[in-house]
Amino acid sequence: MPFPILRTPFVVLSEIISFLEPNEIVSASFCSKDVGRLLKRHYEQRKPLEWRLSMIDYDAMGRVSIKTSKDCKPIIVILAKHISQFKGHTLEDHTNGYEREFASSKRPVLYFNDQVLGTKWIVDYVTGLLTREVFSKRL
């Protein structure tokens, strides 16, 4: 049953957002530009100080993961891969755009012409969305 979240009062919306896991926040941010801006505003006001963002780039794949507390397991929120790994899809040359997939991994996977630049893109995206800096990098 649909729930028109954007018609709820600000207090309610903030409360709902506060219950979302980091991977759900990143997924929701891709719904529309408006929702992306709304989430960004939410995290500008309520910085999740205990969250630790990590960037991992190995095995021809970039990923951003988040630990929401000291003892919890990191949650991978987004992945960047080369477009060649996305069967049946291509991108124009010299574009910094991406193709998006939401696979069984339950998180968005973005495919770029340049996987390294793609990794930078996803890191910038998540840090911008959550107003948090990268805490650790693993290459």
Place this chain on the structure above:
Amino acid sequence: MSSTEQGTSSAAPAEPTTAPESAAAPEVPESFYYVHGKDKVVHKVSAGALQHSALIHGMISNLGYTEEQAKANPFPFENIDGDILQMVVDWCNQHKGKPTPPEDTNLPKQKEKLFDLVLAVNYLEIKELLTYCCKQVAMMVKGKSPEEIREIWMIPTDAEDEAAEKEAKKRAGKEAAGETAAAAGDAK
């Protein structure tokens, strides 16, 4: 006020229908208040159950209502549907004087009512119930793709947002032009 009093009659003070009396009866008799929603059906609720609602609790404290006055003047909540108010009253009764558990199994099951329930609970300032409802709304999108989230939460696409914005601008322009024309007509 023409209303049907639910679970009680105007002649005899009756037990509240929705709240079982606690086993250990309090020494001081509990006071009851009355609320009604859009459907004008009056619900009798104990002061203990109403403690959950910061809004009603504040109204009671500020107005200094006696039980008789409260009975004669039920708190009107015209913006809340009767069935939604019933759900809220039931929840307040079930959680009367109890610490609220971290997971609530007594939440209303009807998902189609969740939106109205959230608005009512927010209006009545029932913090714990609002938290449970919001948790339930957040759970709806667990493991869902952006496209599925958009559908569940009724989020318009960027194209739809742009079209709506254009439409609003067009309408505002037309209205402004109409007002200018009317003003010019008046001046003549």
